[in-house]
Amino acid sequence: MADAKKSDLGFEAELFKAADKLRGNLEPSEYKHVVLGLVFLKYISEAFESYHAKLTEDEYADPEDPEEYLAENIFWVPTEARWSNLRNKARDPNIGKIIDDAMEAIERVPANEKLKGVLPKNYARPTLNKEMLGDLIDLFSKIDMRGNANEARDLLGRVYEYFLSGFASSEGKRGGEFFTPRSVVKTLVAMLEPKKGRVYDPCCGSGGMFIQSENFIEDHGGRRNDISVYGQEINHTTWRLAMMNLAVQGIDAEIKWNNEGSFIRDELPDLRADFVLANPPFNISDWGGERLTDDGRWKYGTPPKGNANYAWLQHILHHLAPRGTAGVVLANGSMSSQQSGEGDIRKAMIEADKVDCMVAMPGQLFYSTQIPACLWILANDKSANGHRDRKGEVLFIDARQMGHMVDRVRRDFDDIEIDKIAETYHRWRAKAPDQPYEDEAGFCKSADLDAIRKHDYVLTPGRYVGAVDEEDDGIPFEEKFAALAVRLDAQMTESARKAGLIRRTLGRIPGGSQ
Incomplete structure (x- = not known):
């Protein structure tokens, strides 16, 4: 662990295992904030110190001017908040207060306005074991972040994201509310390919959709500043996790919070996004529908008061730019439900040609629920963005048999499976693909609106793709x-x-x- 930059991808897992051993009797939901706050402090401190050293060698730069750091998206870290100070005082009986003071000092810096109210500041509470805090500081001090700033950001970004995943797994259903499994996010991002424009998530959790979007751009030779990131989150604690996560990743984002949520108090009412990526909470009943019966967002029908699925779909369509595309994760029931007018809303969306592709996913992908999910790919204009005109067509993909079990209760997709889903969609929508799209029995089918009408507007892929062809044995x-x-x-x-x-x-x- 002395040289983490040269280690393999198991490094994050080993670090998480070591940190988890220090947890003792502390609940994962509480320990999560203790650990992630320190990971964040470690990153911004060493990013600052590394750039401070660089500016010191430049005779035309002022290493004590916070404005110098803003241009590089680096936060100004006061002396008392730097990791070197915490490392030297790791065994101080007052280490909890020292950490709290460091967090407060960082938030007080005018140049760090984005961190105001974000950082955790309850390390001094009597119930928190100070020996454990010292052990965590010693553990994270072993991560070598000297050298290339991008490598350092990538390293701690990986650690932060892996720890979010690990805590979501430990917390089960409760933890899954703030974290979408990475393979699900990667599938959506791979399908939509958000290379340039505005990316929006109305229920952004810990920010995973944004991070995978940025990673996609870098992996394909693009520039991070080619996209602008917008989001909203109803849970203040989760909003803080997202803000720290995005800061560790070096992503500049406009993430709003209020305790009423995107339905009741839309913080970005005028935003029209080129890409929307969202994993709303499944089937929520207390979303405030009774207060929004005449809302202008319900263009395709008023959503039922007892289920927000079709409120999310219409809220997302409302925020979609004229040539925009969206990827939404919902419970499987959303594809076929007829109750409380949901079937009529789905029919109206299909007849308006807003549904581009449906993907049935297997069960056990999520920490928060074992029920199967599906992906809705929506498009405002099916002839836009250089793709072929797909008006009157919907692609159905049945991925229920894909994935592998990573433990007794959870399934995951590998990159090969993600690529198969994404490439099938890309071939189908492309004007002249290198490899032409073909229906594959049991996996994918391109259907027209007449076929969907015959199925009473039910969008379950299994109804369209048919069964896998059996081998003829003669x-x-x-x-x-x-x-x-x-x-x-x-x-x-x-x-x-x-x-x-x-x-x-x-x-x-x-x-x-x-």
């Missing part, structure tokens, strides 16, 4: 059926014989059944 069906009938008859005869033997055996036992 044996006629009649012969196979006759053989199966003979086998079934023999099995039923044997079953009756064994049942009689059991009854006779029980009859010979005193007090047994006759």
Whole structure:
């Protein structure tokens, strides 16, 4: 661990395991903020110190001017808040207060306005073990972040994101509310390819959609500042996690918070995004629908008061630019529900040609629920953005058999599976793909509106893609059926014989059944 930059991808897992051992009896939901706050402090401190050293060597620069750091998206860190100070005082009995003071000092700097009210400041509470805090500081001090600033950001970004995932797993359903599994986010991002423009998430959780979007751009040779990031989050604690996560990743974003949420108090009412990526909470009933019956966002029908699924879809369409596309994760029931007018809303959306692609996902992908989910890919203009005109068509992908179990309760996708889903969609929408799109029985099917109407506007991919073709072994069906009938008859005869033997055996036992 002395040289983390040269280690393999198991580094984050090993670090998490080591940090988790120090948790003791502290609940994961509480410990999460303790650890992630320190990871954040470690990153901004060393990013500052590294750039401070660089400015010191430049005779035309002033290393004590906070404005010098703003241009590089680096936060100004006062002397008492620097990691070197914490490391030297890790065994001080007052280390909790020292950390709190460091967080407050960072927030007080005018140049750090974005961090105001974001950082955790309850390390001095009596219930927090100070030995544990010292151990965590020692542990994180072993991460080598000297050298290239981008490498340092990437390293701590990986650590922060892995820790978010680990804590979501530890917390189960409660933890899953702030974290969307990475493979689900990567699938959406790979399908939509947000290379340039405005990216919006109305329920952004810890910010994973934005980070994967930025990673996608860098992986494909683009520039981070080609996209602008906007979001809103209802949970203040989760909003703070997102703000720290994005800061560690070096992402400049406009993330709003209020305790009423995007439906009741939309903080970005005039935003029209080129890409929307969202994983709203599934099937929520207390979303405030009774207060919004005549809202202008409900262009395709008033959502039922007892379920927000179609409120989210219409809120997202409302915020979509004329040539924009959206990817939304919802519960499978959203594809077929007819209750409380949901079927009528779905019909209106389909007839308006807003649904571009539907992907059925397997169950057990999420920390918060075991139920299967689906991906809705929406498009305002199916002839835009250099793709072929897909008006009147919808692509259905059935990915329910994909993925692998990573433990007893959770499934995950690998990159090959993600690429298969994304490339199928890309070939289907492309004008002249290198490899033409073809329907694949049991996996994908391009259907027109007439076919969807025949299915009463139900969008479940399994209804369209059909069954996987069985390999022809040359044996006629009649012969196979006759053989199966003979086998079934023999099995039923044997079953009756064994049942009689059991009854006779029980009859010979005193007090047994006759």
